[in-house]
Amino acid sequence: MTRVNETHAPDLRSWVGSANEDTTDFPIQNLPFGVFRRRGSSGPFGGGVAIGDQILDLAAAAASGALAGDARDAAVAASRKRLNDFMAMGPAAWSALRLALSRALRTGATERGRLEGCLLAQRSAEYALPAAIGDYTDFYIGIHHATAVGRLFRPDAPLLPNYKWVPIGYHGRSSSVVVSGEPIYRPLGQSRAEAGDPEFGPSRRLDYELELGFLVGPGNRRGEPIAIGSAESHLFGVALFNDWSARDIQPWEYQPLGPFLSKNFGSTLAPWVVTFEALAPFRAACPRAPGDPEPLPYLNSERNRASGSVDVQLEVLLQTEAMARSGLLPARLSRSSFVEAAYWTPAQLVAHHTVGGCNLAPGDLLGSGTLSGPHPEQAGSLLERTAGGRQAIALPSGEHRTFLEDGDTVILRAWCERSGARRIGFGACASTIHAPKRAP
């Protein structure tokens, strides 16, 4: 777990002016990584770092002579069309590049002359997935979400007996994870509202899930579990993640082996990955209720108890087609917080995932599961926000929503703020719902 260092100093300023604005997600204390190219280009994607409203092109930066040694080697690895090679290098390389970039982008840095030509405005960029995702696992660590969903099925015992022992997770579909901005097609599928034969058609209960995605760093060999004490060094960073869900397909298909078509039609990952080092000022204890069991030893460490979680604020916004046409801004549907929502820490997810010998690889994605607070206005999904579709949400356009309609755009945002630290943000994770392309 990386400590606070000079790169986090709240008074650092950058010669990239927009990085010093109060409202930016990307001050010099953040320096998240992504993969981009000039919008409309047919050239290859390459790694970059967000700074204010600009992107520092890492291939150009490495070639400019502004970086040296380990930082330059890391920038070369990070300049490829996906960040996997850089993710595989581990914390020392990540940290060397962060420190070098922090120094080179500061006000007064002598590298300014060489780096000014390496910037591209974010408004002129398009993005690809930051990593080639070999495997995607979705966890279920949002305890208020698990409780709210469980209550629909088991009012007296909403949480299953394993919940506070096992970081519940399942394997997701990696091929349909797309970067923010890509369309999401409403899935066709079977559902059964009542007893009787199932129906087939487009999902009528299409939902989002507000999640954080953790991108794996070096990973492990098959048969070699990662101990809790070193687990976080195998996580490169964090990005906003929306695990779209078809709530009518899910109940009919999911017994006994879990969700399948209700989830695998698409998931949206934000373009910017905030490193764990950038999150150092915002670490927090994972709250436990009195009487909760002590985690088993493979999930337990003093440091994990003290500061295994991260204080990330989250929100969901919705903009319908009609709202966009009328010039209405996206409306906030809910606000939530990772530290309040998450029963398990990122390190515990790594330790659990590998304890049986499963191998993680650089670029693998671990979703947190839906991050809801205990109250409806903190819900990370419409299922919870509308009480299972029974309480429609009124929108500024006069429209109402229980579940998503075609043309709706869902935008996830997140940020960290704490006194004595510079606020950092995660950018946006947004996709628009499209009608199914064609019936089969």
Place this chain on the structure above:
Amino acid sequence: MTRVNETHAPDLRSWVGSANEDTTDFPIQNLPFGVFRRRGSSGPFGGGVAIGDQILDLAAAAASGALAGDARDAAVAASRKRLNDFMAMGPAAWSALRLALSRALRTGATERGRLEGCLLAQRSAEYALPAAIGDYTDFYIGIHHATAVGRLFRPDAPLLPNYKWVPIGYHGRSSSVVVSGEPIYRPLGQSRAEAGDPEFGPSRRLDYELELGFLVGPGNRRGEPIAIGSAESHLFGVALFNDWSARDIQPWEYQPLGPFLSKNFGSTLAPWVVTFEALAPFRAACPRAPGDPEPLPYLNSERNRASGSVDVQLEVLLQTEAMARSGLLPARLSRSSFVEAAYWTPAQLVAHHTVGGCNLAPGDLLGSGTLSGPHPEQAGSLLERTAGGRQAIALPSGEHRTFLEDGDTVILRAWCERSGARRIGFGACASTIHAPKRAP
């Protein structure tokens, strides 16, 4: 669905003498694809075709001048370190190469002189996974397995209401799929035998699952379902597959999202992929019981009803360390058949998987799920074979087994035979259980 053609003629003989032996899995009518290199070599793996007890090296064959046109182009694509590029080419290319190889390997072929130098004995080869598996999905189409497992939980209604409507499947872990011969490490994990706190340790109920794996060919773009009528043209071939399972970890972890650590510690795929074209003489109808619902239209076609399944015979063998030391051959634990076991056809799996818009990619793996017959001696897992661990199996060594011990080797075999056709086999899918490498 490929028709029977000249490559299936039962009287074809090869100038590779071992291909003409009655007992070979790999007569000239089979021609399965795999990826190999000389055992102990540090060179790259490359594509090959099994013929008798030999492997035809496709890179060498393409370079020899013995192949021309589309067949040569296909051989070049198939000669790479994984078969994904070849799988992506589709049935016309697969078929062109099969026909050319069939003609060139026949007794009297003029290509013999150029191809004799392209052979390597299988006993001198080692194998890699035939494809880079982007995503692995495991289905649950063995209806007798689903019934037997369901009976343990719900004696009165063992099959869930969705079973005969939905080809039940879930996402598996692709990173831990290994080729036959690789060790399988006994997983550590949580389990809970009785009420009370869970225990942590090595699994005590380690099991195999007898499956077939279907390797995806061209696949589809996200949002574009594959219709049942063309579904099978998106399947390259079939290989034996063992989806190892920890039966004590599974019940404690799997609610509500399905199996996770109980499955993701390893799965073993055979090296040889038998093409769907090679299976043409063995097509069969998928049996349905009176009163079973008609499949929904997206899962239904006349051809699928008439011949969507394949008559593949299956068996499981076990050899313990003590048996191997005493020179005892592997003992057969059970015999089964795909066509008897499988409630859904391979084409239905493709149509269902993609109907919501999920994209399949070349080399993706679709597991069938455990293929058990209705009787215990047809069980595809020890869970069923030993009645949940209550009825130990006696072995020729005097040992007994309920679940697997360290040092046990499980061998899956399969073959097709039918009067008027040459018998073809699938080779073997074998792995040995090892103790956990280390505690975390």
